[in-house]
Amino acid sequence: MLGRQHRLANRPEVRVGDLNGERYLNRINCEQANVARDVFAQHGTKVERVYRSDRDDWILAMVAAGLGFAFMPQYSITERPDIVVRPLVEPEFWREVNLVTVRGRPHSPAIGALVREAMRTQWLGAAALAVQESRARDGGKMH
Numbered sequence: 001m002l003g004r005q006h007r008l009a010n011r012p013e014v015r016v017g018d019l020n021g022e023r024y025l026n027r028i029n030c031e032q033a034n035v036a037r038d039v040f041a042q043h044g045t046k047v048e049r050v051y052r053s054d055r056d057d058w059i060l061a062m063v064a065a066g067l068g069f070a071f072m073p074q075y076s077i078t079e080r081p082d083i084v085v086r087p088l089v090e091p092e093f094w095r096e097v098n099l100v101t102v103r104g105r106p107h108s109p110a111i112g113a114l115v116r117e118a119m120r121t122q123w124l125g126a127a128a129l130a131v132q133e134s135r136a137r138d139g140g141k142m143h
Contacts, residue, residue, distance in 0.1 A: 023068030
């Protein structure tokens with residue numbers, strides 16, 4: 001993510017190489033930090049880590065103030081007028097998330113809503129893997 005005034009904010013996507021020399025605001029709990037470090041090194045991209053925090057709200061405030069860029073999951077923040085979210089490409093960064101429940105165990109209303117939403121959502125342009133597998137098993141029938 002970038003502050004709205006950042007030099008890369010008007011691009012539809014950001015390449016790893018575009019971040020060479022940029023100021024980096026490090027979320028201490030960033031799940032992709034080690035992957036990013038290795039990918040950046042492979043691409044010869046060097047960034048200046050200017051701040052570390054376990055507080056995402058502090059990182060967001062610094063991004064908005066134009067103090068640097070940060071990595072955050074795509075849907076982790078609501079729309080803000082002072083921040084833009086751009087996909088990082090060449091290479092693309094992604095992660096796999098699994099949702100597991102116990103077969104036959106009733107769900108609480110909240111968990112039931114989460115499971116229904118996860119199954120309804122298109123993930124990377126396709127149905128959830130469990131939905132795909134169920135359709136394949138049942139000859140393509142909808143559930």
